[in-house]
Amino acid sequence: MTAPTIGFIGAGNMATSLIGGMLQQSFTPQQIIASDRSSEQLEKLASQFGIRTATDNALLARDCDVLVLAVKPQVLQAVCRALPSQRRPGQLVISIAAGIACSSLADWLGTDTALVRCMPNTPALRGQGVSGLFAAAGVSAEQKQLAEQIMNAVGISLWLEQEAQIDAVTAVSGSGPAYFFYLMEAMTDAGEQLGLPRDIAERLTLFTALGAADMAVHSDVDTAELRRRVCSPNGTTEQAIDSFTRDDLPGMVARAMQAAAARSAELSKELA
Structure with a gap:
């Protein structure tokens, strides 16, 4: 995947840290789009990082190769169900929402979605985070590499063989x-x-x-x-x-x- 476009739905602290870390790596502002309910937060991100912003999640989802779901778990179902069923072919979806299983995400987004579930921790806000990653069936090696590259922008990441291990990662890190x-x-x-x-x-x-x-x-x-x-x-x-x-x-x-x-x-x- 050449110069993929990464879209963030939710622009809170963790998303802001990821964006800042990515821009210190090999990503460019032109590759990143963020959406949020707070126009003030979007203006802050655009000013600080020079990235693009959007207020329509559906339009953002259509324009991105990678979609990072960075909203609170309690609203994630509504956010996912409001996204268009026909998104960009081969789109990778990375969820950093705690407690939401891949089976639920697949039900809300479509079973053909390439899903990576991630459990980061708060030291990511200082670039010292560690994340546990789990890739659902259908995620390519290239997509796994890209997901790892994104999460490594704020620390290190470790791949899990079983999704149930996310609970242990939550308890440890x-x-x-x-x-x-x-x-x-x-x-x-x-x-x-x-x-x-x-x-x-x-x-x-x-x-x-x-x-x-x-x-x-x-x-x-x-x-x-x-x-x-x-x-x-x-x-x-x-x-x-x-x-x-x-x-x-x-x-x-x-x-x-x-x-x-x-x-x-x-x-x-x-x-x-």
């Missing part, structure tokens, strides 16, 4: 940033209780998290080994880790993520 924010919040509170000024406790926590993540990403050993290397025998870190173990931190994390995955599966059924 989709909801995952909140787990780390919660831990950072708790560490900041504890640092303050230990006598540090809150602003110092917070900065120590945030930059420790940033440094630890960077070490883990660039290390040639796994996180368990990195943890062991910090734990001197009978040292301060070992005492903290032993306290976590006694309180069953691994079990707490597993139960929390199982709850998130179960809720993701429930939402798919509710929104079908």
Whole structure:
């Protein structure tokens, strides 16, 4: 596919981040069209990025090789059913709406639609996202490559073999940033209780998290080994880790993520 045209239905934060990231890669403003209910948001995008905008989703859908569905899950059915049944041949549709299964999208858009379902996360807003991608039957290798190129504009993407794995991705990376924010919040509170000024406790926590993540990403050993290397025998870190173990931190994390995955599966059924 040469210089494909990519249309975004919905121009909120995630779509804006994707567009900005794509323009920093190999995409040009002429290739991108966005539609949204907010004329103010469209004017902002046109001014910031120089892309084309539209107020008619149906016309946008007819003009695009790739259609990115970036609206709230609760309104996606109405948006899809309002699109023309005869769209551009071979059009790829990428959905970043949480909880909407490919079977529902195919029912609303037509069973011959090439569908990729995506679960990004909020660090994509900073270009540090990770997305789980699933391609339904009928998506070509070229279309998969293009979908990956689009999502990699705001981080990295990983392909899933089964759509049901999207629920696990939601539990690990989709909801995952909140787990780390919660831990950072708790560490900041504890640092303050230990006598540090809150602003110092917070900065120590945030930059420790940033440094630890960077070490883990660039290390040639796994996180368990990195943890062991910090734990001197009978040292301060070992005492903290032993306290976590006694309180069953691994079990707490597993139960929390199982709850998130179960809720993701429930939402798919509710929104079908």
